Amino acid sequence: MHSYPVTVHYEDTDLGGIVYHANYLKFIERARSDWVRKLGIDQVALRRDGVVFAVHHIEAWFQAPATLDEELTVETAIAEAGSVRMVLDQRVYRGDTCLFRAQVTLVSMTTGGKPRRLSEELRGLSGNT
Amino acid sequence: MHTFPVTVYYDETDLGAIVYHANYMKFIDRARADWVRSIGVDQNALREEGFVFVVHRIEADFLASARLEDRLTIRTAVKSVSRLRLVLDQKVYRGETCLFRALVTIALVSLDGKPRRLPEELTGLGELGALLTM
Numbered sequence: 001m002h003s004y005p006v007t008v009h010y011e012d013t014d015l016g017g018i019v020y021h022a023n024y025l026k027f028i029e030r031a032r033s034d035w036v037r038k039l040g041i042d043q044v045a046l047r048r049d050g051v052v053f054a055v056h057h058i059e060a061w062f063q064a065p066a067t068l069d070e071e072l073t074v075e076t077a078i079a080e081a082g083s084v085r086m087v088l089d090q091r092v093y094r095g096d097t098c099l100f101r102a103q104v105t106l107v108s109m110t111t112g113g114k115p116r117r118l119s120e121e122l123r124g125l126s127g128n129t
Numbered sequence: 130m131h132t133f134p135v136t137v138y139y140d141e142t143d144l145g146a147i148v149y150h151a152n153y154m155k156f157i158d159r160a161r162a163d164w165v166r167s168i169g170v171d172q173n174a175l176r177e178e179g180f181v182f183v184v185h186r187i188e189a190d191f192l193a194s195a196r197l198e199d200r201l202t203i204r205t206a207v208k209s210v211s212r213l214r215l216v217l218d219q220k221v222y223r224g225e226t227c228l229f230r231a232l233v234t235i236a237l238v239s240l241d242g243k244p245r246r247l248p249e250e251l252t253g254l255g256e257l258g259a260l261l262t263m
Binding site: 016017044053056064065 | 144145146147150151152154155158172176181182183184185186187188189190191193194240242
């Protein structure tokens with residue numbers, strides 16, 4: 001399980017006084033980038049080699065709102081890992097309360113849009129983050 | 130069917146030279162805002178009365194990439210509507226190619242988070258109403 005801290009800034013909020021819904025997708029993407037960096041994957045180098053990660057499918061539940069200045073934690077776990085795609089279970093917590101949950105399917109592809117095998121660092125991980 | 134045009138700008142792209150995935154959520158939100166405005170729902174007035182729309186659930190498929198300067202069209206249709214929940218089917222097209230599709234469940238809540246009946250402009254959109262209005 002990978003944990004990543006997020007503090008809610010003014011720019012993350014909307015007219016409703018809560019975090020704008022699309023920003024949870026940015027929060028969990030920052031957590032994914034931090035996670036792959038710590039696994040030793042250099043996304044900038046991958047891009048130079050013509051390979052990028054792409055989000056293929058998202059199923060997301062907005063369970064409770066977050067507000068300004070709150071300290072949140074993004075927890076990331078692997079739900080499934082294949083050779084070209086992986087499914088992550090990502091949750092945003094405030095303390096013990098889960099505010100947001102998403103199942104995110106990621107693929108590795110060339111910048112031309114062709115599927116590409118996931119990096120070895122990721123393929124070896126199925127089941128254990 | 131409500132349609133809304135979007136042009137892809139530099140600030141919406143990422144390292145992969147394509148539209149950053151979370152920005153599709155912003156595109157379809159703009160389309161929803163335009164749609165509710167067009168059927169007479171004033172979100173600023175609702176906010177002054179203490180009510181806001183919230184997204185409750187999203188299921189999204191990223192089918193193909195959009196790039197800088199692409200001219201996109203967002204098509205929004207009502208999938209189902211009840212007193213408290215509205216489910217929209219939103220698709221982003223470049224020409225005849227569907228790049229992105231989402232089912233979005235919307236609710237209206239008070240500022241302290243309690244569910245509230247959706248405005249009549251929306252609940253009046255039964256199956257037939259949806260066809261006539263959109």
